[in-house]
């Protein structure tokens with residue numbers, strides 16, 4: 001399962017009235033099953049665009065995106081999480097979490113409902129099932145949003161800077177929570193982030209992108225899997241080395257941009 | 260009981276603060292009542308002593324007598340009934356129709372772009388100018404008044420609802436799509452509930468606007484209703500009748516506004 005998800009020479013242009021913007025230029029990389037892969041890159045380089053492509057919200061201008069060797073289409077279940085949790089304020093936590101099931105006509109499906117109840121219990125939200133989002137803390141909201149995406153048993157989970165709206169303390173503990181959930185549930189993840197430390201502590205591999213039009217600049221394997229939690233990984237002796245490597249690659253890009 | 264215990268837990272400073280708020284509120288209310296009484300009293304005094312001519316200004320006591328008289332001979336309730344009917348039907352139709360059009364315009368970008376200039380013109384047009392056309396098209400009677408009422412409310416309803424629909428967070432829509440939602444589901448599970456707050460403000464605006472529409476309609480064509488009473492009273496120089504009808508109108512409009520407010524609070528709790 002080395003090539004669970006593959007991007008092959010993917011390019012994408014945005015068309016506006018004024019001009020054509022080439023956002024992605026021949027992006028190629030692949031993701032293994034159960035891997036946590038992070039994408040870092042200068043702002044505006046096209047990270048969100050890559051996720052939108054994988055989610056099937058955009059069609060590539062060139063190249064192809066394959067999941068288990070099949071092109072992604074509307075019926076592929078993909079979990080997508082955004083910067084903000086986007087829980088619907090008018091729905092209870094439970095109703096929020098089963099939103100995906102409802103949209104797919106599975107809200108009466110016993111097996112799915114049991115799974116959701118299970119997830120809520122396991123991750124400490126069952127007592128809040130009838131609360132409204134505003135009654136929950138930032139961390140709990142993020143967990144609820146994660147369970148909402150997991151309810152559909154997605155083939156792959158896409159995270160677009162999911163922790164960046166949280167304050168630093170919360171972020172560290174939510175990272176631990178989310179990492180634990182993702183490992184337990186054996187999810188394959190592609191995460192976009194601006195935070196190098198977060199990327200190193202969470203990932204198995206990190207892809208660094210160039211400025212727009214973005215290409216893959218560099219891929220770094222992270223060998224910290226022996227250490228269980230992201231928080232502990234931050235204390236490891238090789239952590240700063242990884243940080244330096246990726247920092248260099250990124251800051252080179254930033255300099256290029258100034259030129 | 261519960262409240263009292265809570266209050267005892269507050270610090271002295273907070274209690275003082277709460278007290279100050281309460282005192283402020285009471286003094287404001289007292290001032291408001293005093294102003295009301297002063298106006299009524301002065302009005303009555305000046306007209307009773309003939310400093311001002313009650314023929315032109317009417318007077319609180321004469322308004323009261325007129326109200327009691329018209330109420331007794333059954334006319335008042337009849338006219339109120341007519342106007343209420345027209346206003347409520349206009350209000351409901353305009354809100355429903357306006358929201359429905361907004362949904363259509365949200366649904367189709369193409370339709371929205373095509374209709375854009377027409378909506379701008381319709382919005383800018385003083386609707387009263389269409390009065391004669393309406394009379395010719397739907398006849399001089401209740402339908403014309405309701406049409407006028409709808410015309411006044413509908414454009415603002417459509418525009419407010421549409422802009423609220425369109426301002427929905429793009430990420431929320433992407434989230435729905437990533438979970439496989441179709442356009443109907445996006446509309447009913449996201450766009451509409453998300454715009455509920457805007458809908459309530461539109462209701463509040465329409466309460467006021469539908470009264471404007473109905474009274475304007477009645478000025479133009481009617482043979483009954485409060486607007487008719489006002490016009491008729493003016494034509495035959497019965498200022499008492501004009502003033503009485505206006506007072507009733509104020510009262511009804513406030514009542515309807517309060518009802519919508521109660522509805523809002525009821526629904527918000529859920």
Ligand SMILES: Nc1ncnc2c1ncn2[C@@H]1O[C@H](COP(=O)(O)OP(=O)(O)OP(=O)(O)O)[C@@H](O)[C@H]1O
Pocket residue numbers: 014015016021023042043044045046047048049050212
């Ligand atoms: N709908 C669109 N139409 C036109 N151009 C777009 C559109 N969406 C994105 N772009 C452009 O494409 C480029 C890549 O956008 P994208 O959002 O993928 O970047 P990003 O790496 O996620 O940025 P950020 O770090 O700010 O999140 C940007 O320069 C952006 O201006």
Ligand SMILES: [Mg+2]
Pocket residue numbers: 047048049160
């Ligand atoms: Mg982005």
